[in-house]
Each structure stands twice: as C-alpha cells, then as structure tokens.
Amino acid sequence: MIEVLAPGPYATVQDLGRPGYAHLGVPRSGAADSAALRLANRLVGNAEGAAGIELTFGGARLRFLEGAWVALTGAPCPLEAWAAHGMDAPFWLPPGAELRIGAPSRGLRTYLGVRGGIAVETVLGSRATDSLSGLGPAPLRRGTTLPIGPVTGLDPIAVDVAPPRAAPSPALRVLRGPRDDWFTHESLAALCAHPYAVTQDSNRVGVRLRGRALERAREGELPSEGMVEGAIQVPPSGQPIVFLADHPPTGGYPVIGVVASADLPSVAQLRPGDEVRFTWTTPRG
Structure with missing residues (x-):
C-alpha cells in the first residue's frame, strides 16, 4: 500500500489506456509518455502495461506502508529516500519508507513504476485516469492510498540501470x-x-x-x-x-x-x- 502525503501539482494513475472504445466516444487515455511508463515497468519486472503513477512537474511525497521495488523514469527529478537513489534504475524501499520527488530539471512528466503495479479498480479494462471524460480513479490527493498488486509470478529484476534515453529530436x-x-x-x-x-x-x-x-x-x-x-x-x-x-x-x-x-x-x-x-x-x- 502507498500513502500519498503530497501529490505535487498533478498526479494520476496511468497504464497504457483503454483502446477500442473510440466508437463509443471514450478516449484511449493512458500515459502521456508511454515509452517512459513501459521502461519503468520493465525495470521492476512488470508487464509493460501495468499501472504506475504519472507525476506532472514532480513535487510528490509518498509513504510505502509495505516494502516495494520501484523505478522512476521520464523527466529527471531529484529523489530523497532512506538511501541515495537515482532515476532509471530499480531500487528497494523498506516498509514505512518515504520517497520524496523534487521538480524535474527538464521535461514535465515523471513515471513511478512499482513491482506488482498499482492495483486500483479497472474501468473498461484500464486503470488510467482520463482527465477529459472523468473515467478511472480520481487524481491523487493528500491521503489517497493506492494498493500494490501481487508480485508472484513476475519476471525477476534483471537490470541494474537503463541506458540513457536518446536526446529528443531537434524537430x-x-x-x-x-x-x-x-x-x-x-x-x-x-x-x-x-x-x-x-x-x-x-x-x-x-x-x-x-x-x-x-x-x-x-x-x-x-x-x-x-x-x-x-x-x-x-x-x-x-x-x-x-x-x-x-x-x-x-x-x-x-x-x-x-x-x-x-x-x-x-x-x-x-x-x-x-x-x-x-x-x-x-x-x-
């Protein structure tokens, strides 16, 4: 279980969205930077489509009531926890640990992957928060608690650190x-x-x-x-x-x-x- 102590400017649960419902007027939604979410999940041994947390301009504080393997990707932010950690690498947070995520030095959206995934209820097959239609869980706020899914049967964590992300195209x-x-x-x-x-x-x-x-x-x-x-x-x-x-x-x-x-x-x-x-x-x- 994760307790949100501070969500930052805007934070939501996101996976890869709910494709296949456009004919019903339902947006796909999902992670804005899907490549970053996929990477965060691979780093902790999840399937790429597992739900994580999308942070807009960082600024979040999260308490892990249970120990968990996590990884952060996307816009690079300074991290504070029980030990020194960095972006684009899996690390362990023991029970009761608080993770503080600062503002990104560049970019806008940072993704937190948690081994087991964020296990909120699905809506139309997805756990994504859709800011346009209102489907999915509400944006995170202080006091929100998020369950973590089971880790049994997941792939082992086999990567120490991800290679540097390619620089964005100039155009x-x-x-x-x-x-x-x-x-x-x-x-x-x-x-x-x-x-x-x-x-x-x-x-x-x-x-x-x-x-x-x-x-x-x-x-x-x-x-x-x-x-x-x-x-x-x-x-x-x-x-x-x-x-x-x-x-x-x-x-x-x-x-x-x-x-x-x-x-x-x-x-x-x-x-x-x-x-x-x-x-x-x-x-x-």
Whole structure:
C-alpha cells in the first residue's frame, strides 16, 4: 500500500489506456509518455502495461506502508529516500519508507513504476485516469492510498540501470494531415519554418502552441471526424494544438498534420515556455 502525503501539482494513475472504445466516444487515455511508463515497468519486472503513477512537474511525497521495488523514469527529478537513489534504475524501499520527488530539471512528466503495479479498480479494462471524460480513479490527493498488486509470478529484476534515453529530436516529425488542403501553401511551409512556444493552457488533452498563425484556404467548418493522438488541429485562431493521450475521439477543426508516433514521448515532455519545431516527413514504405 502507498500513502500519498503530497501529490505535487498533478498526479494520476496511468497504464497504457483503454483502446477500442473510440466508437463509443471514450478516449484511449493512458500515459502521456508511454515509452517512459513501459521502461519503468520493465525495470521492476512488470508487464509493460501495468499501472504506475504519472507525476506532472514532480513535487510528490509518498509513504510505502509495505516494502516495494520501484523505478522512476521520464523527466529527471531529484529523489530523497532512506538511501541515495537515482532515476532509471530499480531500487528497494523498506516498509514505512518515504520517497520524496523534487521538480524535474527538464521535461514535465515523471513515471513511478512499482513491482506488482498499482492495483486500483479497472474501468473498461484500464486503470488510467482520463482527465477529459472523468473515467478511472480520481487524481491523487493528500491521503489517497493506492494498493500494490501481487508480485508472484513476475519476471525477476534483471537490470541494474537503463541506458540513457536518446536526446529528443531537434524537430518533431510531422506527416501530412487529412485536411492539409484546407490550408494555404504558405501555412504549410510556415508550420515547419518557424518555432512555436508551448502555452500555459496545455494539459493531457493537448499541447497548445503560440506562434505564426496558420491561415486557411477554405472558409467554414468541418463536421466532427475521428482524431488520433498526435493530430495537429488548427482552430480559427490559427494557433495549432497537438493532441495528447486524453484527446477527444472526434473533432471539428481541420488537421494540418500528425506528429509521428515515435516523437509523441517528446511532445508529452514539453513544458510551458518550451519552443518546438516541426519538420515534414513521409510514411515509411
């Protein structure tokens, strides 16, 4: 059992989400940086889809009422516990130990994997907190207690430390969107010619950007149509929004492009004030 002494700015339980329900209006949700959650689980011998804790800008304090193996990945944070520990490596917390997680030096989201996984109840097959629909457990608050699942039958912990994560690409790769014909040629060029700044309004639904306005070649609005994670929607303001894990299944603004799936973890780690660039790419054969 884990007791939340302080959740930090925003903390939730996340796994790999609930795919397959978009036709019912249910977002997939799940970890915004799924690669980081998968790594945290591998480090403690869990299946990659086990539920962990997603911390937004660190700042959490957790008490482990039972001993547990844990690992933290994603945005690097200073850690304080009963002994010196670091990121991207499994370590043991004895019963009663308190884990303090500071603010990240870079990036935004940090993931705590616990051997056995966070064993809150499932909703539609997932333990993920969906900030848009309200499905899943409530965001963590002081006094929340989280059960840990059984460890019997799990793979042994076989890794001392994960290799360093590759540096993010200097520019996010973008595939042409299904509605790129709604934009002027100048706007298609401008998306990748100028940097955009991440605004304070960004969240798990989408990263809102500020920069060169993208002008449309058509007037009017689209009927709602299906959306995917990484879609770059452009509302009438011309300021793009990159959809993240809790994005709605449908949307009515035209999609100028879609961020390549391999670059979505980099999008999830963008913090307000960061600058981001895009570059056009083509699908692999």
